[in-house]
Amino acid sequence: MHMVYNILFLSKFYPDTLLPEFLKQTKIGLDFAAHNLSMAICTGLKENDVAFDVLNTPQLGSFPSFYKTPFIKGYKDRNTISVPYFNFVYFKRKSLELHVLKEMSKWCASHDGKKIVFLYNFNYVKVAKKIKAKYPDTKFCLLVTDLPEYMATKRNFFTRIIGMNNPYQKESAAEMYSAIDGFILLAKDMKERLPIKNKPWIQIEGIYNNEVQTESVDKYNRKVIMYTGNLGVRYGIADLLEAFSHIKSQEYELWVRGNGELEGLVKDKAEKDGRIKYIGRLSRKDLIQMQKKATLMVNPVHSSEEFSRYFFPSKTLEYLASGTPTLMSRLSCMPSEYNNYLFYFEDESIEGMAKKIQEICEKPQFELDEFGSKAADFIVKHKTPKPQMRKAIEFFKQL
Numbered sequence: 275m276h277m278v279y280n281i282l283f284l285s286k287f288y289p290d291t292l293l294p295e296f297l298k299q300t301k302i303g304l305d306f307a308a309h310n311l312s313m314a315i316c317t318g319l320k321e322n323d324v325a326f327d328v329l330n331t332p333q334l335g336s337f338p339s340f341y342k343t344p345f346i347k348g349y350k351d352r353n354t355i356s357v358p359y360f361n362f363v364y365f366k367r368k369s370l371e372l373h374v375l376k377e378m379s380k381w382c383a384s385h386d387g388k389k390i391v392f393l394y395n396f397n398y399v400k401v402a403k404k405i406k407a408k409y410p411d412t413k414f415c416l417l418v419t420d421l422p423e424y425m426a427t428k429r430n431f432f433t434r435i436i437g438m439n440n441p442y443q444k445e446s447a448a449e450m451y452s453a454i455d456g457f458i459l460l461a462k463d464m465k466e467r468l469p470i471k472n473k474p475w476i477q478i479e480g481i482y483n484n485e486v487q488t489e490s491v492d493k494y495n496r497k498v499i500m501y502t503g504n505l506g507v508r509y510g511i512a513d514l515l516e517a518f519s520h521i522k523s524q525e526y527e528l529w530v531r532g533n534g535e536l537e538g539l540v541k542d543k544a545e546k547d548g549r550i551k552y553i554g555r556l557s558r559k560d561l562i563q564m565q566k567k568a569t570l571m572v573n574p575v576h577s578s579e580e581f582s583r584y585f586f587p588s589k590t591l592e593y594l595a596s597g598t599p600t601l602m603s604r605l606s607c608m609p610s611e612y613n614n615y616l617f618y619f620e621d622e623s624i625e626g627m628a629k630k631i632q633e634i635c636e637k638p639q640f641e642l643d644e645f646g647s648k649a650a651d652f653i654v655k656h657k658t659p660k661p662q663m664r665k666a667i668e669f670f671k672q673l
Contacts, residue, residue: 281326285312314481318663330356402453461607482591500568505534510574517627565596573602615649
């Protein structure tokens, strides 16, 4: 695909050469959701034969509470710069902004013609304004994966204070976004909370990165309901556990893999009910294999949760791609094209959830296999890096 623009992608992945160091120094684990989406975007640009450069800002917890050292190393190769920065709490954002501003200025100065800078989330909209003042022919496209007010699953004192001072969600935000020329949103309702006004936007709800090849596996010999993902309170895990307790049959098992606030509750329930299994850390390949063995993948987030309008549950793509049928609530963030490939809770009460899980699991296995297989084909054809990034590239041309 011929592209007349120079593209710079401001990403959030963990370079292979730095990953062992990051894993060693972190106290809270790493954000692989941002890493995976960044990698999928790079893959999609490459698969569409688009030349681009990468300015990378790996997402790490701050020193001293969440990371063991205050200095993050940088990394450079032919078309990627991963910025070094001072990772001390409070100074971190400023340090990152300064490094990004410096490298982005250099990039703009060394490229002629039309320039597109593709920003992963809000952190650098201030930098965009400064760059635009100096290089007015630069176009900025902002990828919005989450709204700041819904990012923290746990609202402790510190996150509340940060939220109060968060300039990205105040009325004055329109001025901050003045340098942004277009928006790519994971959920369409995000536009209600952003000062987009009459600027162009599109929804690209996520990308399924299908680079891990797995063998086909036989289904487990019992009816397995599986959840993999964040175990934060708001994701409905407690209700899923409660609904499962209403299913008395010994034929059923519930497998849960994830970390978060309710990890203790899951382990506690697993001790009391032998049918519940808490699964420890797995490689991505092993996780996909387990999803394929399950009877039903369940996402128990309720449609009444306000945050569910303003995000896209990326696990949905992974669940569907596994070929195992997926059951969830009708969340308004889901584009209607998914309706043919999902089962929905019609009644989101505990009893309603339990009833629906059983109703699906009691269907003949060949019927479930056929349903899951159609969903997997849909994801591979339409939601992998190449087709999803083709939409983004077409969108860049309009800016």
